[in-house]
């Protein structure tokens with residue numbers, strides 16, 4: 485293609501730059517949605533020194549994430565998260581990534597997840613018990629409870645450990661997320677030693693996470709022979725001759741797995757509870773299904789396939805509030821996406837949040853309607869119109885576990901309790917590394 489015939493995506497006008505920079509700091513979802521509304525499926529967003537190529541058609545997602553994935557490395561935001569996560573599975577590339585993925589994949593296969601379903605069910609039932617003890621005593625922060633649950637599940641399933649014993653871990657991860665976001669919006673220009681609160685918290689958190697991983701490793705070597713994620717990561721790192729590099733590798737991989745695995749599922753659960761409360765009749769349908777399938781007992785892996793409506797609610801939740809709201813990439817060589825030229829080195833964004841709201845893929849896209857995911861309607865849509873777990877070779881490695889958790893927890897909560905938002909409360913999304921509920925999710929607990 486010659487320079488004269490190249491087609492470039494429409495660019496945002498210079499007058500939009502101040503508003504975009506403000507939105508980058510305070511409302512990243514509005515920044516993406518507005519750009520697409522004004523300019524269409526492909527936009528060059530020019531904000532200060534940075535140009536971001538935002539693509540919003542399912543064919544674009546297919547091209548970047550699957551067909552030509554080799555040309556796209558992890559990008560803005562995730563690159564910056566490296567400061568916190570090092571070279572773990574989420575942020576690594578090339579041979580290192582391939583090796584890490586090979587090491588960890590067996591831990592997440594269906595067979596293994598099936599074996600871990602009981603551990604997930606136990607955590608779900610324990611959460612319900614904790615919530616029940618708060619019934620009638622004012623709102624609980626469900627987002628915090630969900631985070632505790634998902635960390636507990638990861639501890640039991642990946643590390644064979646009770647992570648509840650590490651009570652600083654939730655705060656440490658929050659500090660890591662905040663830092664990664666600060667890095668992203670400041671384009672990584674702030675040295676980490678500056679005495680800002682976020683940076684100081686981050687430095688402490690990094691030390692704390694290192695300490696926690698060290699303790700996990702020490703405990704683990706005491707009882708060997710297991711085939712969990714920790715055993716696999718340790719066995720894999722044995723090939724590394726330098727002891728400091730070896731322990732850094734173990735830390736990076738474990739911190740990555742814990743971060744990637746708990747915030748995403750916890751956010752999904754919070755949004756699910758929020759949507760269930762706001763959409764009359766939904767809680768009753770989940771409860772009726774849970775009573776029919778489970779009776780009074782804890783869920784088992786076999787029940788998962790029977791909890792059809794609950795699964796549809798989780799899927800619709802991830803459409804409206806995809807925990808990973810943005811998939812940032814950097815083009816390694818020049819490319820053409822949907823007929824538009826993309827120079828080498830460009831920051832390319834695929835945004836599940838806006839993709840999942842395309843009116844040509846979803847009738848009345850803002851409406852919460854789990855029936856969209858009824859098993860007989862699966863063929864109705866483009867395969868890349870719905871990508872809550874990403875797509876292509878870098879698709880979420882933990883999606884089976886994440887789904888199992890979300891469905892089990894929603895089912896047992898709806899069966900045993902009723903959670904309601906305080907009157908007039910609205911949850912506001914905050915697009916951090918994951919799509920959080922800003923300020924947490926206060927919910928009143930009622931027994932049924």
Ligand code: HEM
Nearest residue numbers: 574741744745748749807808872873874878880881882886
């Ligand atoms: C509802 C829950 C979850 C959602 C919505 C979710 C979403 C995603 C998405 C969209 C990606 C792709 C990121 C990209 O392409 O840039 C991803 C990757 C990843 N997820 Fe999940 N995830 C969830 C649960 C989990 C769980 C439970 C784990 C377990 C530890 C996990 C571990 C990972 C890892 C390690 C990656 C990186 C994979 C790679 O690059 O090879 N996720 N996740």
